[in-house]
Each structure stands twice: as C-alpha cells, then as structure tokens.
Amino acid sequence: MSGWGQIGAILRKDLIRELRTRDMLVSMALFALLAMVIFHWAFTVRGDTDLTYFTGGMLWVTFVFAMLLGLNRSFAQEKDEHCLDGLLLCPVDRVTIFLAKTVGNLVFLLIIQAVAVPVFVLFFVEGGFLEGLPAFLAVLLLADLGICALGTLLATISMNTRSRDLLLPILFLPLIVPLLVAATSATTLVLADGAGVREIGGRLLFMLGFDAVFLVVAWGTYDFAIGE
Amino acid sequence: MAAAHYRRDGATPLEIEIEVEGLRKTFGRREVLKGLTFSVPRGGFLSIFGPNGAGKTTTLRVLATLLTAREGSVKVAGHDVREDPMPVRRAVGFISHNAMLYPDLTAQENLRFYADMYGVADREARITELLERLELSARRHDAVRAYSKGMRQRLAIARAILHRPRVLLLDEPHSGLDPRAVDILDGLLTDIREEHTFVMVTHDIAKGLEWGSQLMIVEGGRIVYERAAGVDRDSFSAVYREHVRDGSVL
Amino acid sequence: MKKLVSAPALFLWAGAFLIVGLLLAFWWAPVDASAMGFSQKIFYYHAPIAETSLVGFGVAFAAAVMYLRTQDLKWDRLGYVSVRLGLLFAVLVMFTGMIWGKSSWGVWWAWEPRLTTFLLVCFLYAAYFVLRSVVEEEQRRATYAAVFAVIAFIDVPITWFATRLIPEGLHPVVFKAGDTGMEGSMFASFMISMIGMTLLLAALIRHGWQIELLKDRVTDLKSILGG
Secondary structure, eight states: OOHHHHHHHHHHHHHHHHHHHOHHHHHHHHHHHHHHHHHHHHHOOSTTOOGGGGHHHHHHHHHHHHHHHHHHHHHHHHHHTTHHHHHHHSSOOHHHHHHHHHHHHHHHHHHHHHHHHHHHHHHHOOSOTTTTHHHHHHHHHHHHHHHHHHHHHHHHHHHTSSSGGGHHHHHHHHHHHHHHHHHHHHHHHHHHHOOOTTTTHHHHHHHHHHHHHHHHHHHHHHHHHHOO | OTTOEEOTTSOSEEOEEEEEEEEEEEETTEEEEEEEEEEEETTOEEEEEOOTTSSHHHHHHHHTTSSOOSEEEEEETTEETTTOHHHHHHHEEEEESSOOOOTTSBHHHHHHHHHHHHTOTTHHHHHHHHHHHTTOGGGTTSBGGGSOHHHHHHHHHHHHHTTOOSEEEEESTTTTOOHHHHHHHHHHHHHHGGGOEEEEEOSOHHHHHHHOSEEEEEETTEEEEEEESOOOHHHHHHHHHHHOTTGGGO | OOOOTTHHHHHHHHHHHHHHHHHHHHHTSOOOSSTTGGGGGGHHHHHHHHHHHHHHHHHHHHHHHHHHHHOOHHHHHHHHHHHHHHHHHHHHHHHHHHHHHHHHHSOSOOOOHHHHHHHHHHHHHHHHHHHHHTOOSHHHHHHHHHHHHHHHHHHHHHHHHHHTTSOTTSSSOOOOGGGGOOOHHHHHHHHHHHHHHHHHHHHHHHHHHHHHHHHHHHHHHHHHHHO
C-alpha cells in the first residue's frame, strides 16, 4: 500500500472516531467561543474601547490554545489502548504517520475556525471584512499549517512522557511565538488597517518559511519522536 | 542455506524463518539483552520462558521492529530487522495481552483500518472470512468498547493475522483470559498452527510445553537453557528451578 | 575517560583574557560618544555573554545531532551540560541587558528585539529541563532532549527575526548599537572579552561534561558492586 493510501486510512480512522465521539471538537469549539467572550470583557476597559487593534491577538491566542486541547487528544487514544504499537507494527513510514496526524489536526482546526471566525467577525470586526478575505485566508492557512505541524511533532513527544498534557504547552508555546507574532500582526493589519495580500507579503513569506523549516525538521526527527 | 535445520528424521532440510545472532539491547546504560543467539525454522514454534524482566518481551519487540538493537543481527523472513524493516513488518503478526484496537470503532472499522495499513488486496472478503472464523460476525458493527475481554482478544487475533503474516509473535497471549477465552484461543492456534511460524513468550509452563516445538529459558538477558520439545512438565519445572534463581513463579 | 590535564589551563586562559578585556575596556577604550556614555562599558560583558550563550546552545545542537546518529549517551551528557550553561548565560544576558537598559534608557525592561529574543530563549531552554524531568527511561529522555535541542536551536534565529516583524511604533525604544560604529580600541577590548568569555564557556562545558561522565561511571560501578 502506498504512503498516500496509508495517510488516507489513518485520517479516515481519526475522523470516524472524532465524528462519533465529538469529544475533541465540542470542547475546542466551546473553548474558542468562550475565549472570545472573555476577551471582550477583559479588554473593554471603558465603554468606548476600540478592540479593532486587538483582533489579531485575540484570534490567534484563541486558536493556539484551542489547538492545544485538540493536540493533547490526538494521541491520547493511540496511547491509552496501546494502539500506537499496532500502528508502529504496520509497514508504514513514521513520517507518513506524522503527515496523517498533521492533516487530521489541520482538518479539526479548520472545522473549529469555520465556526469561530464568523462569530468573531460578528463580535469584533466593524465592516469591510470581505475585502480582506483573501489576505485573511492566506494568513489563516499558513499559520494553521505551522501550528499543526509543530504541534503534532511536540504532541508525539509529550504523550510519551510522564506528564503528557501538562508538558505540551510548555514545549509548544515558546516555539510557536514567532509564528504567532507574524500571524497576529498580519491579521491585525488586515482587519484593522485594511491591508491586502501585498502589504502583508513579508509576513506571509515568513510564515511560509516557518512552516517549511519545521516540516523539514519533523521529517528528520519524527522517527526519534515516535520511536522506541 | 548454511544454517539449515534438520528434522529429527534427518530427511527434509528446513528453511530458517527467524535467525538471531549475538543480539544485545541496552536501555540507556542498562543492558537488557546480553547476546542472544537462536533460530526458528519455518513452521516451528518457539516457547520462551523466564522470570519478569528477563528480556523476553524485549526480544519479541525487537523481532517485531518495535525496538531496534544496535548490536547483533536479527533476520525475520529473510530480512534484516534494522536495515530492511518494511518487509519484516509485512511478514510479522503480533498478539499481546493488549488488544491494540480502537474502542470507539466497530470491529469491522478496526479491521478495515489495519487492512488498509497493510495493503490487504481482498479486504472485504478477508475481513468477512476472519470474522466468521472467530465467531464475531454477529457483532461486527458494534463498537469494540462494548466487547468483553475474550471477544477483544479474538478480534486482536483477527487483526494480527489479517495480512497473512508468515511469523506470529505471541506476548503472554493467555494472560488475563477467562477459561472460555483460553479455549477459544487454543482452538484458534490449532487452526492456524500449520500456517505460521510462532514465537511465544509465556509464564504458563503448561501452555508453553503444549505448543512449543522448541523450548528456551531466558534469564538476565541470556539464554540459560534450550532444547527441543518432548519433555514432561515435572522435569521441565525442575530444570526451570535449577536455572532461574526465582523459580517460584511456576 | 579523558584526562583532566588541560582543563585548569583553559580556566586560566579564560580568566586572563577576561581580566585584560575588563582593564582595557575601562582604561583604554574611550567613553562612548553617544548618549549612553559610561554605561556603555557593560557592553564589553553583555555582548560576549550573549554570544557565549548562543555558542552553548550551538554546542548542544551539535551534541544532539551526534546523539541521534550514534545513540551514545556521552553526547546526551554534553548536550545537557551545554544547555545548562547556555541557559545560565542567557539569564545573565537578561540581567546585564536590564542594567544597561535602566542606565541608558531609564527603564528596566523594554521590548527590544534582542532582549525579547533572549527572554523567549530562556523559556525555550527552561522547557528542555522540564522535558528531561518527566521522562524516566534514560535512552528515551536523551532522544527527546536531543530532538528538542535541535528544534529549539533552529527556532532561535526565527524568533529573533520575528521580533522584527512587530510593526514600528508598537514598541517605543529602538536601540541600535552599531549606529556610532566602533573605534579600534573599543573593538580590540571587545574582542578580547569575547575570546575570554568563549574560553570560559569551553572550560565550563568541558568540566561539567567530565563530571557528568564520572557520575555515570559511579552509577555503573555501584550497580556492579550492588548486583
């Protein structure tokens, strides 16, 4: 069986599981919505506070933390029932497992965003969202890819340790800061200043580079991360 | 092949299916396997006995490519486990006391997943055949979460032999099973005995003697005793106590 | 086991360079012409410490690659010692940077790109120790620590670059050391301090590594005697 077929098999298995139990998606979505409401109260220090310049920050902090919830779950079942052994017994490249898990997490994050972004726009963005949509989507996809690739690699490591989900944020957050800085400032430029793809081109390029670097790093180290 | 085994009657040379030479495995600076050498001919059944922590399961996991040893050579089905793990993985089925099944998926979904991972060509026919054989057809659309321990173990066997492996590795397969499940497992082993080469790690001396064509005792990461089958339980127990410091587990 | 022969010599060289660098910085190099004035003297320590910290992480990166290739635990010990020293120096960078910031800009903390990068580096490598502490099995701990050391080191320049992406105006003070250019005497003093600090790191790493290897040896001997 080809690597693509195996990616499909792992992905299908994870999606069936998640759509049946929905424990991960429901928690992530509720968390994302709750975070926005809390941000609103936390930042509205006066009745007339303009939150437009906080939009990028609010959005990406929400998604990064929501994804942490999901990442912790994405390997929990493999570990709990010793399914990881079953997976590793299969004639499958370890990198294939990484790619399948990354794509799976990306799908879950996109589902959450499909719910959360419209609500976010409704709450915090005053008009003109549609013009910025291409630039916004470009930021979204590039940031999501980086979050999921790096997150999957680190979740693989943290699930094999004693403290599991306690460890992941500590490993993940300092590493993701560069991507967060780029995504946040790019999103704010789009939503608050009406910037287009051209104006945030440098940031998009930076995010693309970040994604590429960590995909390559994961490629090189995943055998060790998932191994023995 | 130079290292061919001969049957007792000396007539038919048997091909070597598993060949282990000078296998050493360290965890950190703790040496768990201290130079193991043994081989199993095709169709053979090796029973490995030994106390906890002797290195039995580690040996099995090296054969299954779940662990890599840096010293010694290990060949399964003609392929080196370190250099060429993919064909080894295709040739090996692994049954342990952990079922390795996804509890939220049904029996059929679990088997489909593993069939796709192994690239089983006649997926549906093979799954139907195995579920029939393991008497699980009626429950094939139930989530594994709802299965009893015995049923899970049967499904685990289906998972392990799904891709028609040449070699079956059994890690304490009888542990934690009720008597009924033990009967089913033994019936199954009888059915598939001719189709595979077996290595079984066990605490259960009766089962190990019943099935094994080769017997081996491992202690402290070394083979301390080995012989062909054909020994009664009492004399083997005596041998075991003689070689293993804490022989009381038997 | 390596002999300890030249380790003390390394410390002596480091000390000599550092003292000479310090003397030159105060007696030979002129007082900085810009607004920073005399407080700029801390630069002769601050910058070499920063460079040394990064060298420490670089050594850890190389050790991590070596460990992943060979699975030899001695490289894990080298990585561990290097990260420990790198982190120590990174914390010193923060402190000297804050002192400098207070005396030349009047604030203890400014979100200046380099200082911010080092703050994140501190978090990053603190996580390295958390990771080590939650993996019991030695080989696995070494493997994960190595993978993380590789990722972290690659993240450092990316972080530094990212701090430059924050739009101008969001952070009030922009500090550029290169503006005035360096005079020959300043540069020479700086280089001597830098060499001294790098030698100090080398001596400390070597010393720490040997201690770790000796600890391993003791553990081995204990288990032989006990077993």
